[in-house]
Amino acid sequence: MTQRRIEDYALIGDLHTAAMVSVNGSVDWLCLPHFDSAACFAAMLDQDRAGRWRIAPRGADRCTRRRYRGDTLILETEWETPDGGVRVTDFMPVRDRAADLVRTVEGLSGSVEMELDLLLRFDYGHVVPWVTSVERGIRAIAGPDAVLVTSDVPLTGRDLRTVADFTVSAGERVSFVLTWFPSHLPAPEPADPQEALAATELYWTRWSAQGRAYGPYRDAIQRSLITLKALTYEPTGGIVAAPTTSLPEQPDGPRNWDYRFCWLRDATLALQSLLTAGYEDEARAWRDWLLRAVAGDPPDLRIMYGIDGRRRLPEESLDWLTGFDGSTPVRIGNAAAEQLQLDVWGEVLDGLALTRTTIGAGDDAWSVQQVLIDHLSRIWQEKDSGLWEVRGPTRHFTHSKLMSWVAADRMVEGARRFGLPGPVRRWERLRAQIRRDILANGYDADRNTFVQSYGSKELDAALLLIPRVGFLPGDDPRVIGTIDAIQRELTVDGFVLRYRPEASDDGLPGQEGVFLACSFWMVDALIGAGRRDEAEELFLRLLALRNDVGLLSEEWDVRGERQLGNAPQAFSHFALVRSAFQLLSGGTATTEGRIPIETAEGARS
Numbered sequence: 001m002t003q004r005r006i007e008d009y010a011l012i013g014d015l016h017t018a019a020m021v022s023v024n025g026s027v028d029w030l031c032l033p034h035f036d037s038a039a040c041f042a043a044m045l046d047q048d049r050a051g052r053w054r055i056a057p058r059g060a061d062r063c064t065r066r067r068y069r070g071d072t073l074i075l076e077t078e079w080e081t082p083d084g085g086v087r088v089t090d091f092m093p094v095r096d097r098a099a100d101l102v103r104t105v106e107g108l109s110g111s112v113e114m115e116l117d118l119l120l121r122f123d124y125g126h127v128v129p130w131v132t133s134v135e136r137g138i139r140a141i142a143g144p145d146a147v148l149v150t151s152d153v154p155l156t157g158r159d160l161r162t163v164a165d166f167t168v169s170a171g172e173r174v175s176f177v178l179t180w181f182p183s184h185l186p187a188p189e190p191a192d193p194q195e196a197l198a199a200t201e202l203y204w205t206r207w208s209a210q211g212r213a214y215g216p217y218r219d220a221i222q223r224s225l226i227t228l229k230a231l232t233y234e235p236t237g238g239i240v241a242a243p244t245t246s247l248p249e250q251p252d253g254p255r256n257w258d259y260r261f262c263w264l265r266d267a268t269l270a271l272q273s274l275l276t277a278g279y280e281d282e283a284r285a286w287r288d289w290l291l292r293a294v295a296g297d298p299p300d301l302r303i304m305y306g307i308d309g310r311r312r313l314p315e316e317s318l319d320w321l322t323g324f325d326g327s328t329p330v331r332i333g334n335a336a337a338e339q340l341q342l343d344v345w346g347e348v349l350d351g352l353a354l355t356r357t358t359i360g361a362g363d364d365a366w367s368v369q370q371v372l373i374d375h376l377s378r379i380w381q382e383k384d385s386g387l388w389e390v391r392g393p394t395r396h397f398t399h400s401k402l403m404s405w406v407a408a409d410r411m412v413e414g415a416r417r418f419g420l421p422g423p424v425r426r427w428e429r430l431r432a433q434i435r436r437d438i439l440a441n442g443y444d445a446d447r448n449t450f451v452q453s454y455g456s457k458e459l460d461a462a463l464l465l466i467p468r469v470g471f472l473p474g475d476d477p478r479v480i481g482t483i484d485a486i487q488r489e490l491t492v493d494g495f496v497l498r499y500r501p502e503a504s505d506d507g508l509p510g511q512e513g514v515f516l517a518c519s520f521w522m523v524d525a526l527i528g529a530g531r532r533d534e535a536e537e538l539f540l541r542l543l544a545l546r547n548d549v550g551l552l553s554e555e556w557d558v559r560g561e562r563q564l565g566n567a568p569q570a571f572s573h574f575a576l577v578r579s580a581f582q583l584l585s586g587g588t589a590t591t592e593g594r595i596p597i598e599t600a601e602g603a604r605s
């Protein structure tokens with residue numbers, strides 16, 4: 001078996017969960033029934049034992065080619081073999097009732113011998129189910145989970161797995177449907193493969209047609225938007241940061257995290273990109289999800305929530321899994337949920353301000369915002385863990401203070417520009433105080449650059465967001481100085497690191513790859529600084545890092561030339577969308593930054 005890469009995987013999903021399909025025809029990741037449920041296929045994290053479902057020509061490994069069908073989430077994987085050509089079409093019908101995964105094998109030419117190897121292992125590879133034969137297939141049960149697999153092809157049990165050997169000739173088609181259901185209920189009717197295919201194609205094609213993607217990057221934008229939509233949990237409108245857990249940020253290292261949750265930061269940034277691209281329904285769903293999630297005790301804002309709004313996400317290690325490429329531990333849950341990250345207040349208030357100017361505010365939104373700013377005004381001077389969720393000591397991160405300024409600024413905007421009630425003078429004083437604090441402590445005048453945290457000499461890619469949020473203009477000498485310093489000291493082959501782990505005490509051993517979202521932020525900052533050619537060159541290099549079906553993980557390993565971290569990652573894709581629209585519009589496309597920079601209090605001071 002050749003070494004696996006994260007970019008070997010393509011995404012399919014049904015807006016409740018998602019599966020990762022390898023270039024070798026194997027579904028190696030699937031959590032059922034939801035994104036954060038236990039996986040029944042976890043071979044991504046333990047190739048031999050953790051469950052997978054492979055359908056491919058006998059003896060074949062990597063496919064010859066694959067693609068998504070048009071602007072959909074329907075994956076087509078093709079092999080050319082000496083005996084003929086064959087296509088496997090994989091999709092999950094957008095969930096209306098049961099959770100189905102449909103796989104259809106179609107003969108394109110000649111006559112090809114196929115093999116199917118199904119290893120169902122519930123609870124992340126831990127539980128071998130009880131499998132029985134049923135009409136047209138098998139049923140597997142263990143604990144709360146039950147799965148039905150149906151087909152016209154006979155399925156056989158062998159060595160605790162289900163196998164099938166069959167032949168497809170040109171023009172022939174056979175389908176397999178995997179249907180999950182709670183084990184205490186009768187099995188639902190499996191999806192009809194052809195009807196479900198037509199409905200799924202129609203759904204995604206219509207959804208894609210609502211967007212505003214255009215120009216030379218149109219396909220990259222649209223694939224990113226489809227990916228962001230696929231990461232949305234439709235019942236609540238929450239967006240997961242990625243559908244996977246523990247894909248390593250460092251091969252063989254411990255930087256492995258569970259991303260199957262809704263970070264306020266990630267979700268807000270995704271919302272900005274979706275709105276820029278014309279998707280208002282998703283923005284409404286996000287706003288409603290957010291207001292529900294923070295309801296009850298808004299000051300007790302969490303930095304992330306479960307897809308259903310759950311607050312407790314305890315972190316544990318699954319010791320029986322060997323990890324992707326041997327990278328352990330495999331973690332589920334995420335201890336960062338307990339951290340104080342001050343930027344989140346700014347992101348939430350920025351996001352709600354944005355919905356105010358685009359889709360209108362929700363009924364309760366302003367009173368929630370008042371409670372949030374009230375609380376932030378009491379805590380913004382505390383040390384925190386920052387947007388990178390460092391597990392080392394807390395500190396005064398400049399970006400956290402920047403986003404506290406954003407929080408105050410958006411409240412002032414709500415009052416001054418939209419006439420909303422509240423103590424606007426107090427908010428203006430708060431905004432001015434935070435601004436002075438940042439300029440006095442977060443800026444190193446000797447080196448003409450902003451710094452990662454107060455009193456530190458270290459840099460941080462999040463400082464590239466200073467012009468984006470309206471704190472300083474893109475061509476301010478202090479912004480230019482920061483861009484130049486980051487280019488000099490925080491890049492590898494032109495791509496941007498979040499920070500230097502060896503000097504930033506993030507509480508973890510080892511290194512990590514360059515961070516793709518930060519590299520897109522550099523594109524935006526360069527556009528703002530009037531350096532369009534440089535920006536476009538970097539953007540095109542970033543596009544080249546996408547895999548064959550347009551997907552990006554979180555990071556890139558420059559030396560190993562491979563993707564790193566969870567995939568596909570919302571952070572990377574919404575950053576791509578934003579940079580693309582910025583390039584297309586010469587830096588004027590975005591929906592935020594609504595206050596002309598000169599009128600933002602003291603912007604040039």
Ligand SMILES: OC[C@H]1O[C@H](O[C@H]2O[C@H](CO)[C@@H](O)[C@H](O)[C@H]2O)[C@H](O)[C@@H](O)[C@@H]1O
Pocket residue numbers: 241257258259263265266334335336387388389390391571
């Ligand atoms: O670097 C350590 C931290 O890494 C993860 O956080 C990162 O992913 C989040 C989701 O996309 C993102 O919001 C955050 O800014 C990133 O740093 C992980 O979730 C943390 O537990 C971990 O401490």
